[in-house]
Amino acid sequence: MTHGNVSAEFKKLVNQTAVIHPNEVLLKIASFMGPADEANPSIPAGWTYFGQFVDHDLTFTKTDGMNARTPIFDLDSLYGQGPASEAHGELYEGPSGNETFKTGNPDNPEGDLFRNLESVAQIPDPRNDENIIIASLQLLFQKFHNRLVSHQGMSFAQAKQTVTWHYQSVVKTDFLPRIVGQNRIDEIEKNGRKIFLPSQIDEVFMPTEFSGACYRFGHSMVREMYSFNDKFNNEPSNANLFFKFKGGRPGKNGHQITDKWTLQGNGNSLLRFFDPSILDPVRDADNRSGKIDTKLASTLFNLEVKRGENNVLAHRNLISGQRLGLANGQQVVSAIRTAGVSVSPLTSAEILSNGAPAEIADNTPLWYYTLIEAEVQNNGACLGDMGGTIVAETIIGLLQSDPHSVVNKTTNWPFKLGDQNTDAVSMIDIIGFVGSA
Template sequence: MTTPEIRGAVRDRSGNPIPNAEVHLRPPADDSTEARAERIERTETTADGRFSLGLPGEAASPETRATVEVVLAGEVVSEETARVGDDVTLEIEAPRSAANRPTPTAIPDGGMPSFSMETMMKPMSRTMPHHGMAAERGMLNVPRTPSHPGHGRFGRLFPYLSPADHPPEFLAHVGRDGGPMEESDDPDEQSDDISVSSGIVFLGQFIDHDITLDPLSSLSRQNDPDALRNFRTPRLDLDSVYGSGPEGSPFLYQRAPMPGTPSSEMDDPEKFLLGENDAGDFEDLPRNSQGVALIGDPRNDENLVISQLQHAFHRFHNAVVDEIRDAPDEEVFEEAQQLVRWHYHWIVLNEFLPAVCDTDVLSDVLAERRYFLTERDDEPYIPVEFAGAVYRFGHGMIRREYDVNDSSGSLPLFGQDMANSLGAGFQPVSSDNVVDWRYFFDINSSGKVEQSRPIEPKLMAELLNLPFFQMAEGPDFAASLASRNLVRGRRLDLPSGQAVARALGEDPLSNQQIGFDKLIHDYNGQAGSGQQVSEETEAPLWYYTLGEADELADGEHLGPVGSRIVAEVLVGLVETDPSSYHVVQPEWDPTLPTSDAGSGVYTMADMLDFTFDYTGTV
């Protein structure tokens, strides 16, 4: 059955489209006051000013009317009553410049400046595609009814929970540069590192890119901006590595030598093409003449470590091809690809999740999923509670500096090039900064591995003042990753952390337990009298995830709420993937060489040692 909807456009008085305008759908004005106060649906206009709002199933009658409202800075600036199937145009008084640069609302009593949601979030999509900067296609228009799966790329685990309605100004203040979420520069005041190796954070980023890859053409994205019809199914299938395979993505792979031409080191069509660095070694991603990486997902070149991890998976596949080449099976590429994917699935389930989740919760999820209930015949989706909040826990684990090899010294997170930092990204990797993975995973007990920071509601100062964000494109807070996470959670209509805890049957932590009360008090001390935030206001889901881990696990791993959501989603994506070992061969164990043969243990350290052969090296 087709979902009944009202469509339309938002334009200024000159007829120009207004993108990113917030549009609400409510019962019509002549209904009861109580009914009118209850919003049916919410969306934002696309680049051409268009919107589409679906009505609940019971509103299927062509005579059903509803009120469409345009909301700017929390105020209704235009409204129109329409019937199902109508295409309406709403005009607003809005200067074109307002879509590009937000203007603070005047505060008579000297309080905090305020910004509308559309002006706060629009600049977030204008930077290079760094991790966590822009919302994924389809994430920003996820309805509460009907519940998922089967409605698009994204869905909701808890569609019945009311959204937490924090003032945008408050969220911007909480995550600002120099604010209460910034880790101290004083080493004596910083939290101790945890037992989780630093490579787990980058593996988590790699996993995120794998399940959120959106490889469609720009035309497909324009025709389906909400990813309701045309989208790649989210799976842990390494499409970010393999692309569409040798036939669909030939630029990723080596070519067989042409007849009459000499052979080279890069002429095996079953293998990935590798890139040469400045020393002539094949230690980088392949790149075009402008240095752009030729890979399945351009986000995997955004910093030195993730770029080298993408390279490591290319090398891993090539090593597996060599390992199985003498086997009687002629389908070498397909067999190698399956082995790589199955060992990757094993690492996600048996190394990554145990490293970041509470073990009791993970065991319970492996026995039975209770909330992410997609089955093998369903189209999987990504819950917005996961993608827009909980899975962003890794931001708190990022270190200020990293050693990447014996001679690199400590490299800061950000810099103008990857010669003196982890880099602004999207650049060739120099021979001086080739990653020695023993600094990121415990390979052969080398003693070189660095540890992660704890999961807590504190981020490194560098993450609250991102250098690659152009400040001219947005308000001051917009360069803060913390503010972005908090504001995006509000834009996604996410429930509070305490509400999710109650929905999961957990006793919710109080604001005092997770330190959120101090953030409210800090804000109220600077805000005007009309902008005060109630002390009873519950915490945003992302902040709650960090605070719960800090309070209940000393930051070593996620708490019960964070663990449940992360485990349910990643376990569910593997369990419902028809090509995973869990489906094809449930009793399968890793078959590639491991440091502990016969134990059933296989880790990233084993994968990387097999690929780069660190045995016997110092």
Template sequence: MSFDHKTVTSLGMAGALCCSILAGVAEAQSSGPNNLHLPGMRDRHQAPDNTFIRMFPDLPPFARPSDEARDLAKKLGEKGGLIDAMDNLTDPVRSITNPGEFSPNNPDNPNMTAGVTFFGQFLDHDITLDPRSPLLERSDPRRTTNFRTAAFDLDSVYGDGPDSSPELYDTSSGDIKLRVEAIPGSELVSRKGAVRFDLPRDAGNNAILGDSRNDEHVVLAQFHLAMLRFHNAVVDHLRTDSANAGKSADQIFKMAQRQVRWHYQWIIVHEFLPLTIGQAHLDNILQKGLRFYRVDDDMSNRRDRSARNPQLPIEFSVAAYRFGHSQIRPSYRLNFGPDGGQPVFAFLFDDTQDPNDPDPIDLRGGKRAARRFVDWQTFFNFGDGNFRPNKKIDSKLSSVVMLLPGSRGPAPGLPSDGVQSLASRNLMRYVNFGIPSGQAIAR
């Protein structure tokens, strides 16, 4: 089975994303209830109706939730099963330079760069968070809390704002910026001796950020960091404008926050969606409106309210948007290393690594070390020929996500319930929520 643009669109992905963008614009100056998942911190309050809905409530589930169905789903997604691309994981460099030999079942996508995958992961974490649905029990989307706002408002970055989430902010300059920290020794392993930065961390190396999942691996952590630094750069830019000389720190913060959100939403509409579903499909949605996704807050046509607080379809969260997992490469060139030195190549995950190693050879998160930073030329096209593609959207997942870190101890941002295959997790949740088959939805 493969997924083309039409299939993904029929599942409502683009409609849900477009609605989230519009809601983000409507809420650009407000703060919704969010949740910081930091060690020792309590959950923040959530609106009781901030749950999920069904886009196709009249369609029967692909499989009735049961232990037998879950066991079959788990087995189908296990390492060595039908979904495993069976990549050769012996050499992270040759995995990139010789994909035909090392990943014959996992073709590159020449139309997307490697960074598109992680931009997609970042925006997913900005609109959905369901940490409480058990993997071995039936789940009801109407009783499942989404701990993110469904709008692209960067609540995963800003938390509940400077007053309610002060641990995310740095006011030492007199303005309200987001905290970042230099990586000690990074100038020794970086081109031109540049100092590199990391997310703020506590004494236990736990990242201090609005969503702990964004420290799942180095690339995502560095992308989150880029958003923090972008906000800070916008604050500095606004301060150079004489028209803002008399504005307070809070006023400048709100102006910067709005501009950051608008840039982020522009990239989603003008770059991410055209790359993912095609410009023609996107134009059709923007011009003719939504076809399947109805923005109902509580299924009672309260559109004045739901336009500001949309609820995401469970078919999007659990099924359609999971296509991004097939775009993951086994390995990446993280950075170029120092002038005259060797680049850093590594597999995204390697479960054989010691979880207590301060600088493991894979790209798992929760670590700070001199070489654990990203040179973005590998991940996006800057016109210098250094970018690499991601993988095609199909029914195969790279072998590195068929055995997520966890067998030797907890890994930051990753599940710890014993099911290590990402494919198995996806399929088990598909069963738990009673999602219809893709064929039934397409018909």
């Protein structure tokens, strides 16, 4: 099954399956995983939610096991099937060929997404309204598109291309180096990918190891407290605030970002999440991401879920990893080493170093391995050898295999923010451009 010419199937990179742990062991692991909250001094908090935004562009496991997203950086979670489509035509306004996103609502025209009468955001992927920060990122990219049409005279197609290239450049030059380290990227670009091997678009697929385990590293980066704006500068990321957007007047199913909470428009507070140096160290939460480690914030032990659903995220990830038949950390390390990547395996003692149950010493669930590896090898600052390789090879591979991506472009940028001599783009460039509207 395909979406256009990319596969809608998840496929494993490592053709092995871990021996199943009983649920008691998974529960024991989950209960060791926090709640706790330690800052990663080198990564601002906005990158946690940019990471989630990337996840929602690439992967959405449906109940039938297929991927609802195209596994390429095409922003299908932002544009959907476009203004001419029956599915998503209603998300747009303006003359044919120059469409812009509908944004805002009567209560908050500038700082919230376009919502229906029940306050449900009208966007292609509802997960991008799951918390106030990712909803604000969705709005940022919508406004970026709109401004290219209104201020740069671009058509819909030119603006979409420009937004997508900027986003891809941010992924490659501003996000990935923070998550995996520039050295790992340089090595992959020099020596080639060894484990994720598509080279053209019709060979592209989403690796199950990426979506089911390694890329879920971001769950450990969620923090307990954030500085949202001038008034709410040290607020808990509890369920009420995070998922219901405190202060909103929710309809039956939805919620809103009220003008009081808005992260855009007045004061452009989204910048607080990408440049925490503008914050007051005494008054404000530090707006650093959490360490990439085996500890999760309390918010993630109490997810907003439907009655009867599991509300402990760590437990859910561990169950999903087993259901997907993933190899364990040790098997993936050995497959990557065999493929020629230099990876230091963790010892059993290192795996248990944070109090994990002895049962997982030599059969470590891949998600847990990714996190303990980052903790042991890099003190939680970025991913370790195995997790870094899976994440970097997948992201670089998806960009390299897409003939329309920024790394394969054959024409000049129609318009570019930031340094004009390279393809580098930063989130701060985009926030600045949109904020100056």
